[in-house]
Amino acid sequence: MPLVIAFTVILPILYAVLVLLYGLTFFGSSAAALRLQRPVLLFTLCLHAVSLAVRTAAFDHPPITNVYEIMTLLAAAIAVAYTYIEWRTGTRSTGFFILILALAFQTASSLFLRDVVKIPEYLHSLVLGFHVSAALLGYTAISLSAVYGFLYLMLYHEIKSTKFGLIYNRLPNLEMLEAMSHKAEIFGFISLTIAIIIGVVWLPRVFKEFSYLDPKLVGTLAIWVMYAAGLSAKRRLGWQGRKMMIISLVAFGFVFLSMTVVNLYLSGFHSFH
Template sequence: MNSTITIINILLPVLYVCTFGIYAYDFWKGEKKFTNSKRVFLFITLLLHVVYLLSRTVSFNHPPITNVFEIFTILAFSISFSYFILELVTDIRGTGPFIIIISIIFQIISSLFIKESPVVKDILRSNLLGLHVFGALIGYSGITVSAVYGFLYLTLYKDIKLNKFGLIFNRLPNLEVLETLSYYSAVIGFILLTFAIIIGIIWLPRAFPKYSFADPKLIGTFSVWILYGIGILSKTFGKWRGKKVVLFSIAGFVIAILSTMFTNFLSSSFHSFY
């Protein structure tokens, strides 16, 4: 089993790079040579990644959440998986390179440094925590994808305004589509973050009976959640649109990353497991 895990661990970055290469080739050349095959390639990569995550869970008898590099491989998977679902739903296939490259970065770091922790805290063997982490990571992937589409929206917006009709203008979908993709990704991310928070609220009193509501992790997470909630409600029911919404999404993403880094690595929180 361990040798299978080692082989897949080496294969995964290679497959992500190949998938990225095919998507990037189609984007660069503007051809539709690999329209269907690139999707199949991404599917195979994701399938192998699922096998890898399940193998680790079964082989080491805990969900792969016991160190940062296990978290990174889940992040790599969930970002590409979010994109895959979005591509299936919208049938917009030209933006893959901008998303898959993030998965490549996380997966390469993970594959290089991942190893089984000699001692795994009992708390990290909890399946409820596993569910919470998966929900949170897919949620964060959603807001990452939303921020990428937001960034692409701003780039195309600027290019059109400045009469720059280059690769971005020719290959990207139109502004309204980019705005919609950014919005839907944020909604999916928000729903999964909500799910993760609910699981966390159920699990927290069992694991840490003396937890405090003033914990930086709780404050940070709720702030990000409220921020996205306001953005989504304003877009859905209010008059927010276009640049304002995508800027909000990018700002939300930056705050979410900073908050995660601060609460997990710098501050003292019950949430610091590694």
């Protein structure tokens, strides 16, 4: 498995380089770093995709069997979601804040990842892979939406209080941050919807102990309803700016609770070890 080990070492380094490049442009104004950003970002994404494929082939199961495999998936998902947003909005000054999350997850994954060869039969399933990937993408995009919401509130505060710092100088305008947060939210909402549909349709066939009262399912549905309500409030009631950002942050707080408390203490059939 030398290839698998090589990826485990290279990926955190690549993410660190990315964070450095985006940081150099945000806190300084390095033209060279700016030029390198996109090529390195795309290269990292490709390599990460290859690494996940290699891992899947080497152990004959998708990398979703333990928390550290999930973490490298999460890092990849964050990078993919960020690339999508950068591509859609053409703004790069927020890359630093997002990619630092990917770096953190990838580093933790690389440090603690153990190769698990023997796993329950149902974890080999590709459909389960899709379910988990969609859920991860969803949670990731929602986290990004919260990061943008947070940056929005910081910029809002700086403009409102006429105290200008790096945030004011480097970040894009309020409207664009709001648009980024909104786009990430929609992306996340759609992914979460897919994950829930796969889960509800497919999981009962595989798991005998499947229950519609599973804490994770209930939690996720609650979050889904919250975002659906928030998004329609924006559409129907025309809610704008600060109010929407605060809603986004609060909803993210619930996502965080669901990911931690529910996973650690309340898991039903969703826990595998």
